[in-house]
Amino acid sequence: MPKGNIKHEILVVAGHDELSIKAAKEFVRIAVDSIQIKKNFTVVLSGGSTPTGLYKLLASDDYREQVPWPNVYFFWGDERCVPPDDKESNYNMARQILLDKVPIPKENNFRMPADQADHAQASAKYEQMIRTFFHTKTEEIPRFDLILLGMGDDGHTASLFPGTPALFEKKRCVTENYIEKLGLYRLTLTVPLINQAKNIIFLISGESKAPVLKKILEGEYQPQKLPSQFIKPVDGRLLFIVDRAAASKLTNFSKYC
Ligand code: 6PG
Numbered sequence: 001m002p003k004g005n006i007k008h009e010i011l012v013v014a015g016h017d018e019l020s021i022k023a024a025k026e027f028v029r030i031a032v033d034s035i036q037i038k039k040n041f042t043v044v045l046s047g048g049s050t051p052t053g054l055y056k057l058l059a060s061d062d063y064r065e066q067v068p069w070p071n072v073y074f075f076w077g078d079e080r081c082v083p084p085d086d087k088e089s090n091y092n093m094a095r096q097i098l099l100d101k102v103p104i105p106k107e108n109n110f111r112m113p114a115d116q117a118d119h120a121q122a123s124a125k126y127e128q129m130i131r132t133f134f135h136t137k138t139e140e141i142p143r144f145d146l147i148l149l150g151m152g153d154d155g156h157t158a159s160l161f162p163g164t165p166a167l168f169e170k171k172r173c174v175t176e177n178y179i180e181k182l183g184l185y186r187l188t189l190t191v192p193l194i195n196q197a198k199n200i201i202f203l204i205s206g207e208s209k210a211p212v213l214k215k216i217l218e219g220e221y222q223p224q225k226l227p228s229q230f231i232k233p234v235d236g237r238l239l240f241i242v243d244r245a246a247a248s249k250l251t252n253f254s255k256y257c
Helices: 016-038 052-058 090-097 119-134 207-218
Strands: 009-013 041-045 072-076 078-080 146-149 174-179 184-189 199-204 237-243
Touching (some): 016 052, 078 090, 207 237
Parallel strands (some): 041 146, 199 237
Antiparallel strands (some): 174 184
């Protein structure tokens, strides 16, 4: 993000394990606070490989008992258009690593129906599921307690890929998105919905992310090429938890340690 453009926090940790530990602590803190205030915690899970360490920790003896799981409501930030038991499915990954290992009522898991053949219908259905849960009217944007995001080495986040139609969606909360470079559709939350969240946490790990992370945080504002730059909470907290390998090209990155 250009300097002074938005308030965001950057925390640089040693490696992927430390990133997962910090993320787990943040998850538990936000969950407990949210449940204390309003009896529920609404969280959007990210796909990809980076958050798997976090999900494993949350299901572990060290963390599992710290979260009142029956008050937690899981949603997904994006999904591949595959069956829910497919190895590519973000839902399937989270289910195997976390959901099946904690006492969450099935009705608390709001899976994106991306396996539906009609992608437009599937995205509209998921939007309706979110709106019904939050009891929001059409023009009101639902506000999640926490949205977890990853970032690709091309600067995409969720399934908001560079130069794709979903980047320009200003009204809908969920949309189908054709990713030309992958030759396939995905479902994704949109920028307006993500930016409405109370807490947005990017989890970014690995040397391959270092060049694009520098561009995103320190370079020119060009979100159509670097969609993660679109992520600017309207009234919330934006935290980047980054390991040293991914932070290695940031100017004076040691100040974030
Ligand atoms: C997905 C994610 C995607 C992911 C990034 C980073 O469905 O793959 O939602 O946005 O977070 O591509 O992926 P890694 O964590 O595997 O690097």
